[in-house]
Amino acid sequence: MTAKKQRSKRPALLSHTRPPTLRKNEAALSAKATRNLIRSHHTLLKQRTQALRVGNQALVDKIDAQIQENGGLESYQLASKIGQSSERGGDSSKVLIEWISPQIADLKTTSSKLRVLEVGALSTKNACSLNETLDVTRIDLNSQEPGILKQDFMERPLPLSDEDRFHLISLSLVLNYVPDPVGRGEMLKRCVTFLRQSPPVDSSTTFTPSLFLVLPAPCVANSRYLTEQRLEEILTSIGFSLTKNKQTSKLIYQLWEYSGKRQPREFRKEILNPGRTRNNFAIIVKRDVK
Ligand SMILES: C[S@@+](CC[C@H](N)C(=O)[O-])C[C@H]1O[C@@H](n2cnc3c(N)ncnc32)[C@H](O)[C@@H]1O
Incomplete structure (x- = not known):
């Protein structure tokens, strides 16, 4: 008998992070649909922000139309609600x-x-x-x-x-x-x-x-x-x-x-953890202008 091929364990993608499923039978399909919807909404929002930044209103409108076509924020929220159900790991x-x-x-x-x-x-x-x-x-x-x-x-x-x-x-x-x-x-x-x-x-x-x-x-x-x-x-x-x-x-x-002990600092977007399979999530902190 041949030994079972071991799958290499890749780091989880951001879009794959919602806890597991509603009802066993609906599981695979709805979990996948839920993930896709959440991922696509986040991606479109990011693209919209970039388009806004460069002043490309035509692209902003196109992305808005795409967001609406996908069901808008409401569908995203529905997908997130499914994620909150106890069968999917529950309410945080x-x-x-x-x-x-x-x-x-x-x-x-x-x-x-x-x-x-x-x-x-x-x-x-x-x-x-x-x-x-x-x-x-x-x-x-x-x-x-x-x-x-x-x-x-x-x-x-x-x-x-x-x-x-x-x-x-x-x-x-x-x-x-x-x-x-x-x-x-x-x-x-x-x-x-x-x-x-x-x-x-x-x-x-x-x-x-x-x-x-x-x-x-x-x-x-x-x-x-x-x-x-x-x-x-x-x-x-x-x-x-x-x-x-x-x-x-x-x-x-x-x-x-x-604690109230603030030590205001700036944090830029800098590579801390390089790698091809990493995601680009970042937090930038700018100093407050007095
Ligand atoms: C993924 S849902 C999370 C819902 C819930 N808190 C949970 O833990 O499952 C994210 C929600 O945050 C809301 N949201 C995002 N930015 C917000 C803001 N600036 N003010 C109010 N709500 C915001 C979105 O509209 C969306 O309904």
């Missing part, structure tokens, strides 16, 4: 709840709540929305339900007081949606402005303002331009420190506490 906010449970335990016996901003919310029934100790504000570029505000986080009015700030911000699979590296850096910096230092109203519970970040694992594990160390350098420079970290074959989950 379950990990968040597990991590913050010790800190929010005391809130169960009070009416105080921790204020959470969920950016890129696809459902009002995920684990964080169902948690009675959390007061969740949900926003998305395209709202799928009445409890989700249609809003671009980058356009959200800046807070005037703590009432407009949050103890926790969730960016689950949102940063990788942003089509350009500079925009990703801006999104991370913007989070700080919305974090709240004061404790939940009428409560003695203390909670260090935090950022829950979820990314497809290859963004960090298999990129030419981003490594775990670089991600940590970036977030540390913005004032965060890493408190929880979990990686599966598909996703990387992290909880960052805001």
Whole structure:
């Protein structure tokens, strides 16, 4: 008998990172269709950003038409929702709840709540929305339900007081949606402005303002331009420190506490991890203009 040929294990592609399937029979087809839809949407958004950058409006229009032909943001969100179903590895906010449970335990016996901003919310029934100790504000570029505000986080009015700030911000699979590296850096910096230092109203519970970040694992594990160390350098420079970290074959989950110790630095797009099979995911951080 001949020995079974061993397949060489290639690093996962960004488009192959959604957890496994809905119903066994529909599995292969729908998982593939879902991946293709997500991948194609991300690619078109990146091409659109490049076309915009060089002022090629005709190409922008063509790409917009292509995005619409594929079902637009709505179809992308549907594909992402399938990715959230428990059969596909589930709702990422379950990990968040597990991590913050010790800190929010005391809130169960009070009416105080921790204020959470969920950016890129696809459902009002995920684990964080169902948690009675959390007061969740949900926003998305395209709202799928009445409890989700249609809003671009980058356009959200800046807070005037703590009432407009949050103890926790969730960016689950949102940063990788942003089509350009500079925009990703801006999104991370913007989070700080919305974090709240004061404790939940009428409560003695203390909670260090935090950022829950979820990314497809290859963004960090298999990129030419981003490594775990670089991600940590970036977030540390913005004032965060890493408190929880979990990686599966598909996703990387992290909880960052805001220490307030900012050491503003610039981060450029530079090759950190060369290789033909790597992806180009990058985060560029520009210094704020005073
Ligand atoms: C892949 S879905 C992730 C959904 C969900 N958070 C999850 O973990 O599965 C990404 C969502 O982020 C939303 N999004 C991307 N950039 C955003 C922004 N600047 N403001 C609000 N929502 C944004 C998109 O509209 C999309 O619905």
